[in-house]
Amino acid sequence: MRKTAFITGATSGIGKATAEIFAAHKIRLILCGRRVERLESLQKKLSLLTEVTTLQFDVSKKDEVKNAIKSIPESFKNIDILINNAGNAHGLSSLQDGNLDDWDAMLDINVKGLLYVSKAIIPQMTARNSGFIVNIGSIAGKEVYPNGNVYCASKHAVNALNKAMRIDLNKHNIRVAAIHPGAVETEFSEVRFKGDTVKAAAVYSGYKALQAEDIADIIYFVISRPYHVNIEDLVVYPTAQASATIMNKTGY
Template structure:
């Protein structure tokens, strides 16, 4: 049994991952921004498994909140074996010349700085124990920049680079680092990107079968459950209809 911390665990990939890893007998720390949603998710998860859960409420973009939240962890929850850096966001689909700086800040703060803030809280303990596993959720957007999504692509490229750097710095301490690059996954991702415009968000997944959050959760579980001498360094996952980040074949 491992103690696993999942950021962004109240929806999408994070939620599916927390559920799957809990069903496999692990202890899960579910993290999110809203207390009511966290409590509801904890109750729901507890209904189908005997595994214990702990909730941490913080916004990964706020260093003070991150530090305060980790300071509330009881002693028996502080040995984190696996960190899954899933929290992140995409906002807008505008060219740079028309981009909103608040959207840029949100993506940079959430996708890059937030990942760093949380990792900084967990890595020292892993180094002391000479053991651990960090899974970072990047995107195929890191592989190929596309027009009108430049800042988002840049943040996910940063996740790739940070993952490489973590592996260079942490392998000697017995810490594995895995970088996951999902393609098109049908979650609330596009709904957030388009500021709640359901009609526009639905067009992203029209005419083909996109990946599901559970597909990415399966991949994360495979990496986490690999033998200790095995490190899945990078994994790219497309739906069958997607050939590369910008090319999807629709019916």
Template sequence: MAKIALITGATAGIGEACAHTFAREGYDLILTGRRMDRLDTLAQKLNDKYNIEVAVSSFDVRNRDEVIRSLDGLPSQWRQVDVLVNNAGLSQGLDPVNEGNIDDWDTMIDTNIKGLLYVSRIVSNWMIKNGRGHIINIGSIAGKEVYANGNVYCATKHAVDALNKGMRIDLLSHGIKVTAVHPGAVETEFSEVRFKGDKDRAKKVYEGFEPLVANDIAETIWFVASRPAHVNINDIVVMPTAQSGATNIFRSK
């Protein structure tokens, strides 16, 4: 029987790259995201290329009832999840705290913290019942350092860092691995989402240096997931060569 990976936020960026990487390694997949058309297209592509089984479930991780209904509605064989990649997350805006958009705050808190918790609570219980599993939480350099105008986004990713450590302790006796992967600058839809679709502003974030791409992080996640049973990578920070910290980037032009 093939192993199973559940990947949230699989419709683009790091999540989509993870889907390709785990499919290449022979995993069957549960892919979730808000855009059903993209999920269906990706599932067909992976099935055709890798001859794996793919289940798709479209829901918003912010909506607790949707998460419960969608995951509990999966057939029993799909609950044999070996790896959960908690990838769904986003940033909204880049403003000082006194000017912040409260709706943006709610979106980030509900997605990056509460959404991760909703999914993890359900899947961790499956893993406990199955007697195995690995939860991989996608954090950020923003979960290690705070930068100007990143206030609430940084706070949510610091929360992911803390939750990762807490999960590692709480699930230790069940033999479940827990890892956080914290990327630096990765050129995906991230900045475009942060700037509400402003492509020009988003493009400027990555000018003058070579950022990471989604596949760089997917390969790191695969490395973490493919370690022997007795090895757990607790925490890993992955940066472009041109970036040493959240705000320290060497731009050649």
């Protein structure tokens, strides 16, 4: 029987690339995001490869999460794989100069959104004593860098929740894993710098950053291991990056 995967933040970046590689391997897809046009376009494309349904909602709104998941078509109800990918960064400033709205956005989506979606889906996994949850973290969950304060805090929370899920769900035979990418060239920096494309482009200049497809390939590897294998915590850097603050920008 084909597996069914639920992917948040599926309309761009790592989420979209993961949907594409899952579709190529005939995994049935529940694609989630806020942008209807992008969801519809991706569904049309991937439906040529596998069965696809979409849910339009904001992970930070608990009632939207609850209602969206209740509305899943009956044939997609049994979710085997949850990819908690939705997340964002807003701003890059010292704590004392931070923007409260930016803080709320990061904590609401990166932490509370992951919790809301997981809470809605985990009960069916525990009832079946099977399932796989992959939480997309960041190297910001492993170390703190200048002006990263609240974003780093949110990703440290993802790291902690990943470990907590694995402990709590162990008795239910559910696999839990986290992948923590370094610099990935997506819309991430454009969002962080509020649409400033010049600043966003500078983040990825002078070296070869990771691509969304690189992380998607790793996600597929992780979820496709034999069931007794759980790759629980994986940090991925581009070759040019040694840490959150050390980058070899000499053209490689």
